[in-house]
Amino acid sequence: MKKIALVNQKGGVGKTTTAVNLAHFLAMAGHTVLLVDLDPQANASSGLGVRPAEADSGTYRALLDPQSATSCVETTSYPRLSILPATPDLAGATIDLAREPLALARVLESVDQKRDFEYAIIDPPPSLGPLSINALAAADSLVVPVQAEYYALEGIAHLLQSSQRVRQSLNPSLGTLGILMTMVDRRVNLARQVEQNVRDHFRHLVFRTVVPRNTKLSESPSFGAPIGAYAPRTAGAIAYQQLAEEVISRVKAL
Amino acid sequence: MKKIALVNQKGGVGKTTTAVNLAHFLAMAGHTVLLVDLDPQANASSGLGVRPAEADSGTYRALLDPQSATSCVETTSYPRLSILPATPDLAGATIDLAREPLALARVLESVDQKRDFEYAIIDPPPSLGPLSINALAAADSLVVPVQAEYYALEGIAHLLQSSQRVRQSLNPSLGTLGILMTMVDRRVNLARQVEQNVRDHFRHLVFRTVVPRNTKLSESPSFGAPIGAYAPRTAGAIAYQQLAEEVISRVKAL
Ligand SMILES: Nc1ncnc2c1ncn2[C@@H]1O[C@H](COP(=O)(O)OP(=O)(O)OP(=O)(O)O)[C@@H](O)[C@H]1O
Ligand SMILES: Nc1ncnc2c1ncn2[C@@H]1O[C@H](COP(=O)(O)OP(=O)(O)OP(=O)(O)O)[C@@H](O)[C@H]1O
Ligand SMILES: [Mg+2]
Numbered sequence: 266m267k268k269i270a271l272v273n274q275k276g277g278v279g280k281t282t283t284a285v286n287l288a289h290f291l292a293m294a295g296h297t298v299l300l301v302d303l304d305p306q307a308n309a310s311s312g313l314g315v316r317p318a319e320a321d322s323g324t325y326r327a328l329l330d331p332q333s334a335t336s337c338v339e340t341t342s343y344p345r346l347s348i349l350p351a352t353p354d355l356a357g358a359t360i361d362l363a364r365e366p367l368a369l370a371r372v373l374e375s376v377d378q379k380r381d382f383e384y385a386i387i388d389p390p391p392s393l394g395p396l397s398i399n400a401l402a403a404a405d406s407l408v409v410p411v412q413a414e415y416y417a418l419e420g421i422a423h424l425l426q427s428s429q430r431v432r433q434s435l436n437p438s439l440g441t442l443g444i445l446m447t448m449v450d451r452r453v454n455l456a457r458q459v460e461q462n463v464r465d466h467f468r469h470l471v472f473r474t475v476v477p478r479n480t481k482l483s484e485s486p487s488f489g490a491p492i493g494a495y496a497p498r499t500a501g502a503i504a505y506q507q508l509a510e511e512v513i514s515r516v517k518a519l
Numbered sequence: 520m521k522k523i524a525l526v527n528q529k530g531g532v533g534k535t536t537t538a539v540n541l542a543h544f545l546a547m548a549g550h551t552v553l554l555v556d557l558d559p560q561a562n563a564s565s566g567l568g569v570r571p572a573e574a575d576s577g578t579y580r581a582l583l584d585p586q587s588a589t590s591c592v593e594t595t596s597y598p599r600l601s602i603l604p605a606t607p608d609l610a611g612a613t614i615d616l617a618r619e620p621l622a623l624a625r626v627l628e629s630v631d632q633k634r635d636f637e638y639a640i641i642d643p644p645p646s647l648g649p650l651s652i653n654a655l656a657a658a659d660s661l662v663v664p665v666q667a668e669y670y671a672l673e674g675i676a677h678l679l680q681s682s683q684r685v686r687q688s689l690n691p692s693l694g695t696l697g698i699l700m701t702m703v704d705r706r707v708n709l710a711r712q713v714e715q716n717v718r719d720h721f722r723h724l725v726f727r728t729v730v731p732r733n734t735k736l737s738e739s740p741s742f743g744a745p746i747g748a749y750a751p752r753t754a755g756a757i758a759y760q761q762l763a764e765e766v767i768s769r770v771k772a773l
């Protein structure tokens with residue numbers, strides 16, 4: 266099972282939008298995928314139309330008892346795409362998880378023994394707190410969404426330092442799969458400058474795929490549907506399909 | 520000193536942009552203002568062109584030693600506007616602050632005894648972790664920026680519950696000054712629907728001022744300048760000036 270975490274402590278850069286749509290296009294391409302919603306806001310869950318049945322279910326229950334994790338996995342209406350949904354209790358778990366940085370790694374190990382997922386896509390909250398540290402410790406690679414805005418630029422170096430610390434202490438096999446430019450409006454000067462800046466600095470680490478700012482992408486969660494189901498021929502859907510292809514080829518090359 | 524915290528655990532909704540520009544327009548209106556950057560990403564600091572001198576300075580040092588807080592306050596190039604800048608060390612402080620929910624309240628008490636600020640504007644990170652709990656415990660009122668997007672809608676109820684818990688346990692005088700609609704593009708259906716939804720639900724709590732999506736607002740931090748200095752006659756500047764007037768009149772009515 267390839268474990269990919271979407272990380273960036275800067276808020277609102279497209280972590281959830283990328284997690285939901287990448288997971289869906291990987292499933293459309295024939296792969297079996299588990300989406301892990303690790304954010305108490307549960308945006309990835311609602312973005313796929315999944316409202317967890319009870320409060321004490323999904324990712325929160327799995328973290329408390331990794332052996333029972335498989336029973337916490339729920340199906341979605343999209344073939345080959347399953348989910349560990351988030352519940353608000355997850356916010357309360359951060360205190361316990363501060364002392365258990367490998368809780369999520371144990372959950373994914375337990376799921377991997379019993380189920381046959383080819384990919385796990387992890388969507389953490391916007392912070393470098395216990396939930397995100399768990400994501401960094403459990404993942405074998407990172408996708409870093411970066412909004413084409415000034416504030417988003419400042420945070421990347423800080424993030425790469427934190428993942429370096431996790432690599433040294435908790436998870437030596439953690440790599441960076443790529444940096445993804447999101448919400449890029451090429452008509453806006455600042456967006457073009459930020460993209461150029463990121464490509465000059467991080468070179469081949471930056472995906473060729475660029476996700477444009479596109480209203481349909483922000484509308485699709487209100488219908489509980491990924492973009493590939495809600496508006497398949499729009500620029501946002503085409504970009505995320507291309508991203509899935511690029512992720513598959515980068516994973517093969519690892 | 521009126522203490523106003525910008526809170527919303529949803530990322531990228533305009534907390535920092537509102538903190539910087541509200542602080543600047545309050546200062547332009549003749550009030551003395553302290554901007555407290557409580558986010559380790561230090562976006563509010565860089566948005567005003569302030570790069571903290573040493574790592575161990577600003578908000579982090581003030582939290583460690585509230586009695587010395589006044590010496591951590593720095594000036595900005597804008598009259599009547601001072602700042603407690605953030606440094607990356609702040610990220611390390613969250614472990615200590617988990618046990619000290621009133622550390623920031625002590626800092627602002629100490630500053631209030633020695634300096635004569637009429638307003639303190641607090642900019643926390645996107646989470647309900649120790650730094651944000653400190654902000655809720657220290658503030659006497661909240662401004663909640665809400666992006667006109669689907670995911671942003673889901674988080675408001677959760678946020679108001681958390682501030683209710685803080686009101687009961689740590690800070691009985693905490694009130695909500697208002698909910699501010701941000702990045703509203705009235706040409707987009709979803710944005711109009713979300714705004715209508717929020718006004719129907721929260722009624723008079725929602726500020727009349729609406730901040731439109733406007734590129735100049737996202738460009739101004741790259742020049743280290745608030746919008747009122749960078750592009751004073753644009754729609755974003757006019758909106759934040761109106762917000763300052765509305766905040767002043769709501770504060771008087773308290
Ligand atoms: N390419 C895009 N074009 C237009 N809107 C987008 C795009 N990508 C994301 N959005 C919208 O922008 C907002 C922020 O995106 P999203 O919630 O995915 O970011 P996030 O990084 O997961 O946020 P958080 O830090 O709160 O977890 C959402 O309302 C989403 O619908
Ligand atoms: N009205 C607006 N129009 C256009 N862009 C905006 C507007 N308000 C904020 N932005 C831009 O949107 C991004 C998010 O805003 P900002 O950083 O202020 O949000 P935040 O809530 O403080 O984010 P975080 O959750 O990371 O602290 C920034 O790049 C900012 O420049
Ligand atoms: Mg998210």
Ligand SMILES: [Mg+2]
Nearest residue numbers: 534535558562
């Ligand atoms: Mg901010």
